[in-house]
Amino acid sequence: MKTFAFEHATSVEGAIASVVATGGKYYAGGTNLLDLMKGGVEAPPALVDVRRLDLRNVAATESGGVHIESGVTNSAIANHPLIRSQYPVLSQAILSGATTQLRNMATAGGNLLQRTRCPYFMEAAFAQCNKRIPGSGCAATDSFNREHAIFGASDACVAIHPSDMAVALAILDAGVHVHGPEGRRTVPIADFFRLPGEEPQRDNTLRTAELITGIELPPSPFAEHSWYLKVRDRHSYAFALVSVAAGLEIEEGRIRAAAIGLGGVAAKPWRVAEAEHSLIGQVPSLDAFRAAARLVMAGAQPLSQNAFKVDLGLHSVVRALTKAAGSAGRVAG
Template identity: 80%
Template sequence: MKTFEFAHAATVEEAISSVVSSGGKYYAGGTNLLDLMKGGVEAPPALVDLRRLGLTNIVATDAGGVLIESGVSNSAIANHPLIRTGYPVLSQAILSGATTQLRNMATAGGNLLQRTRCPYFMDTAFARCNKRVPGSGCAATDGFNREHALFGASDTCVAIHPSDMAVALAILNASVLVQGPDGARTVPIAEFFRLPGDEPERDNTLHPHELIVGIELPPSPYAEHSWYLKVRDRHSYAFALVSVAAGLHIVEGAIRAAAIGMGGVAAMPRRVAEAEDSLLGQQAGEAAFRRAARLAMAGARPLSQNGFKVDLGMHSVVRALTMASR
């Protein structure tokens, strides 16, 4: 790890000013950033500590939703009564990720900003990684790609986003509240992440030096019928091969609203409107769920080693919808 400056910020404005002047990065839990720094993937000249900003509250909003400030730990989110009762799929998603110790340190804002776990990105011994070294190539396209993207990949990058929390936030239509040198703005979660295109080094649509200050959830119709399914090689501390966040609003057995979010298949949480729309007005059951699953996985472009994820994805969608419907 290279040496760096370390500063504490007392206000959001001070944190932003310090990052602008130092060219550094924001630091909260550090569960991903410090790993990247130790491995030489990241080498910021400075870290600006956010832990004195007091962004650690979860509160009900006047609109009937919930505001999660960016410094709240993942454990606190997952176990908060407002989340467990109104947004259980978010609690399930968070509890499926990492270990208790990491969840106690990791923050809401940092979870959204975590980088891919593609081995070619994480290990600087591999020279070819456009996300780490733009223009160097993508070693995964003709290398180890069992865990990589089925959708939205490009010739420059086939990595996936690792967050479980983000997949649940996608079906909850969350908004990300950010503040930067030019002021504050709100970014819908559907517009927060980006596919690699020809700039795979950019994971999201944040402007330079912007800081996530909160995540706002609108009222959800899926509190009674939702489920988060994570399929992985081992149950403990493994990233998803495929994950599915499913939400259903069921009235007298018929589906009135539906949301399906998928992780482990693209560089961002994936939603397919056609799959969700196919469920509307249908009786909750296997036939409707299988039709939605086929639509959810339509257009998949498997690589040399991850073709099994197409069938796995369809079965996972059916399973998640089945569990959500109970």
């Protein structure tokens, strides 16, 4: 690990000014950033600690939604009464990821900013990784790519985004509040992450020195009928091969609204509007869910080792929708 400067920020504006001045990075839980620094993948000249900014509140909004400040830990989000009762799919998604110890440290903002776990990115000894060394090539394209993208990839990068929380936020149409040198703005979660294109080194649409200050959830119609399903090689502490966040609004026996988000398959949570719209007006049934699943997976472009994700995705979407349709909308425990 290279030497770096370290500073405790005492205000949002001060933190932004420090990152602008030093070219450094914001530091909160550090559960991903420190690993990358230790491995030589990241080498920021400075870390600006934002843990003293008191961005640790979860509160109801006047519109009936919930605002989560960026410094709230994953554990605190997952176990908050407002999240468990109104957005159980978010609680389920968070609890499916990492270990309790990591969830106790990781923050809402950091979760969105975590980097891919592609081994060619994570291991600095590999010379080919466009995300780490732009222009060097993508080693995964013709090598080990079992865990990589089947949607939205490019010749430059086939890595996926590893967040479980982001997949749930995607079907909840969350907004990400950011503050930077140019002021404040809110980025819809659908526009927050970037597909690799020719610039895979850019994971998201944040501008220079912008700090995530919060995540806002609008009122959700899916509190009673939602589910997060994560399929992985082992139950304990593994990233998703395929995950599905499913939400349904059911009224008088028919589906009034639907949302399906996939994780583990692209560089951003993956939604297909046509599949969601196909469920509107339908009676919840296996036939309707299978038809929607086929639409979700229709555009898949598997690599040499991950064609199994297509069939796995089909079954996972059907299973998640079935569980959502029958769920009581609450997290057990």
